Amino acid sequence: MEFTQKNLSQALSETDESELDSARFGIVKLDPEGKVEFYNKYESELAGLSVDQVLGQNFFTQVAPCTNNYMVSHKFNAAVENNTDLDETLDYIFTYKLKPTNVKLRLLKYRNNQWLCVAKQ
Template identity: 45%
Template sequence: MGFDADGLHARLEALDEAALDQLGFGVIGFDADGVIRRYNAWESRATGLDPARVLGQPLFTVVAQCMNNYLVAQRFEDTVQGDTPLDVVMDYVLTWKVRPVPVQLRLLAPVGAPGPACRYVVIRRLA
């Protein structure tokens, strides 16, 4: 399964943690309150942040403040009020606690989020 796979949200939801860790891109899954519930090994290696350190922490205010803006965090909030799922790919530069890193983000949320399913920020590093 790749970053560009069709139906990626449903596919990620179906994976257990071991399978999530086998993916070749970063995956951060968070709940309706923005708390990180899933954090794969690829993302941990890329950031140097141990999953035990980030699981249970707020994504946009504690772990990845560089995504707490209208381009990323606000898009998830807008999905709550919409009736279509969020599935957007965008070029972005991560800047929190690291040198600027060009990436592509894929933002994924189901219809009617928040709900029982996670929302996801999927990260493909370009450099």
């Protein structure tokens, strides 16, 4: 599984969690309200937050409030509200609880699954 692969959201939805945990990029699965349902090892190590710390927490307000903005959370919320698919990649800088870190984010929504993928640059 690669960060840039076509139809990544579908692949993520069809892959078991042990395989997602071994991916070479961060994978966060969110429920429609933005609560973390899955948080892989890569993302845990990048952010310095354990899986136990983030599961069930709102990603945009409690885990990574630096993403609670028009560029990230608003796009997820709009896709959920409008029940539309989403696949957008953007350059971003994570700043919460770690030194500023350049990343590429891939925002994905496919059917009823929402994913935020993170590749360190």
